[in-house]
Amino acid sequence: MDFWKMPLEDLRQAAAEATAQRHARRVTYVVNRNANFSRICTVGCAFCGFGKRPGTVGATADRIDEVVARVGQTPWVTEVCLQGGIDPGLKPEYYFDLVRALREAFPWMHLHAFSPMEIDSLCEKAGCEPEEMMSKLRAAGVGTIPGTAAEILVDEVRQKISRNKLPAARWVEIVRAAHRAGVRSSATILFGHVERWQDIRSHFEVLLKVQEETGGFTEFVPLAFVPYQNRLGGILAGRAGGMKVLEERIRKRAMRLYPLARMVLGQAIPNLQTSWVKLGVGGAVESLSWGCNDFGGTLYEEAITRSSGGKHGERLEPERIEEAIREAGYVPSERSTLYGQVKKVFPLVNKSCQPLVEEHRIQRIATINPN
Ligand code: SF4
Structure with a gap:
């Protein structure tokens, strides 16, 4: 069956059925930051409002102890996602020391760290190949990597939206190297800008090929373009005849892309993650009937989408995620990064016996994990 040509309602129906067959009414989420x-x-990616050129307003980098202190504000998370700009001032040692410091301070947290673009830059700074870099990062404590920086894995499109970014083949090379080193990753797509459906199709084909070879993708995460505070958004809104028209185009693209991802990729990559950051809680709930089975995470410190004018906040408490999932008629289920059961093994007090976790959280944890 050619899912690419299916009428939208039929496609969505097929995606809803395929999701129910695979996941029943269970919708997972992760307590991460x-x-x-x-x-x-x-x-200088045209779609990005987060990265700042060195020496410009807002171009700041954190010391390792500052990052550790921030992560320490949410000791109950099971995963930390570490990503930053391609900062020429950060030496490879910074990345390794950061990972080691977090591992030492919070050994119960899984480190989901550094995009293929960051790993490419690290390879260049350290003068080594991706395989060697991935082995070193794994030895330092990296558990998985985010499959971001994929955007659209078609160089012609990449040239238009982020011409200085690593080429599609290099993204694939780094992700393959990670998977071979035993470091799994997510897979992403950035959609709703200049890409055509045939580019999305090519992108899916690349992901399927990698997954066939390595089986290393944990989930597929479509990311809708946020157009409000970046160069590309201004240009595309101008061409479209206004921001409202562009917003509507992105929404329509999302409505077809999610069910297509379920039908085309779902056998090989069974987890399809929605994004409350990009779609809002209402949109994310709606996408559960388009093929998604994972609600993403709590995040606690969402900065990248907000920097592009994202309107849906920087954090979502686990209770709110569960409530949204339940209200939509599904069964919420907290998961680990690798879609396993969560193990709450973190201490509830610090070395001075001060509580690390507020009372209501201890109660919630006790409810989920009676043992
Ligand atoms: S998307 Fe990443 S690589 Fe591109 S400008 Fe933003 S921070 Fe830099």
Whole structure:
């Protein structure tokens, strides 16, 4: 069956059925947080409001102890996602020391760290190949990597939206190297800008090929373009005849892309993650009937989408996620980064016996994990 040509309602129906067959009414989510350690970036992607050129307003990077202190504000998370700009001032040692410091301070947290673009830059700074870099990062404590920086894996499109970014083949090379080193990753797509459906199709084909070879993708995460505070958004809104028209185009694209992802990729990559950051809680709930089975995470410190004018906040408490999932008629289920059961093994007090976790959280944890 050619899903690419299916009428939208039929496609959505097929996606809803395929999701129910695979996941029943269970919708997973992860209690995680972001820690964006540097906004300094020399790449200049047209869709990005986060990266700042060195020396410009807002171009700041954190010391390692500052990142550790921020992560320490949410000791109950099971995952930390570390990503930053391509900052020429950060030496490879910074990345390794950051990972080691977090591992030492919070050994119960899984470190989901550094995009293929950051790993490419690290390889260049350290003068080594991706395989060697991935082995070193794994030895330092990296558990998985985010499959961001994929945008659209078609160089002609990449040239238009982020011409200084690593080429599609290099993204694939780094992700393959990670998977071979035993470091799994997510897979992403950035859609709703200049890409055509045939580019999305090519992108899916690349992901399927990698997954066939390595089986290393944990989930597919479509990311809708946020157009409000970046160069590309201004240009595309002008061409479209206004921001409202552009918003509507992105929404329509999302409505077809999610069910297509379920039908085309779902056998190989069974987890399809929605994004409350990009779609809002209402949009994310709606996408559960388009093929999504994962609600994403709590994030606690969402900065990248907000920097592009994202309107849906920087954090979502686990209770709110569960409530949204339940209200939509599904069964919420907290998961680990690798879609396993969560193990709450973190201490509830610090070395001075001060509580690390507020009372209501201890109760919630006790409810979920009676043992
Ligand atoms: S998307 Fe990443 S690489 Fe591109 S400008 Fe933003 S921070 Fe830099």
